[in-house]
Amino acid sequence: MDYQFLKNNNIQVGKNVKIGNNVMFGKNIIIGDNVKIDDFSRILSNVKIGSNSYIGAYVTLGEQGINYFKENEENLKGKTIIGENALIRSYSVIYHSVKIGDNFQTGHRVTIREKAEIGNNTRIGTLSDIQGYCKIGNYVNLHSNVHIGQKSKIEDCVWIFPYVVLTNDPTPPSENLYGVTVEKYAIIATGSVVLPGITIKKEGFIGAGTVVSKNVEARSLVVGNPMKVLGTIDKIKDKITGESHYPWQYKFDRGMPWEKIGYEEWLKSEE
Secondary structure (H helix, E strand, O other): OOHHHHHHOOEEEOOOOEEOOOOEEOOOEEEOOOOEEOOOOEEOOOEEEOOOOEEOOOOEEEEOOOOHHHOOHHHHHOOEEEOOOOEEOOOOEEEOOOEEOOOOEEOOOOEEOOOOEEOOOOEEOOOOEEOOOOEEOOOOEEOOOOEEOOOOEEOOOOEEOOOOEEOOOOOOOOOOOOOOEEOOOOEEOOOOEEOOOOEEOOOOEEOOOOEEOOOEOOOEEEEOOOOEEEEEHHHOEOOOOOOEOOOHHHOOOOOOOOOOOOHHHHHHHHO
């Protein structure tokens, strides 16, 4: 890149940065070391990209929000921060004022709207849509085609599978938005819909295709439309061993903070 262009636009570029063809830059940008930005991407103003990150082709970072034409301070100066070791795949769009932690990954064509906050080691699958003002914790896994409604809160180590929708408007269309809360270790299986303002408590399990119309208690197993509580997650057996598979933290560790050491040992280290 041209040194004078960088200086005039207050763009700081780290060591060993590789920039593809026809990449567009705004102003007030920080790019860490060992970052690769692929062809035709748009890095708009007030964006920070952490070191060792990959930004795929046709990605937009720092997109403007709904109030763009009002030219308010929020849109013009809101910073978008991408942590270190990010992998953001092609055609994804991340809006202004978004904060994302380290080791973040997306599939293709992911949208993350303004003021969303995402923790470390979280993955978001292809064609998923994260609306504004959401808070997503650490080690969260969202599969493809997931919609997270505005003002939702998802705590650490939650699994949400394809075609799940978290809604937020009890009387659409309106300005009265009530986001869904999903507590630690909960699972929402494929094709489920969670209605506005619902809380799914710790280790709750939502079966595939469920319409969640009431709060779900901790460790509860919920299925169907209308939803039914079948008991606790202990009822779900492993298809091979016949043993209870839940809580899943004791059976699965790939990509989790307790990988290779076990959940119980990790818990001790967290005390």
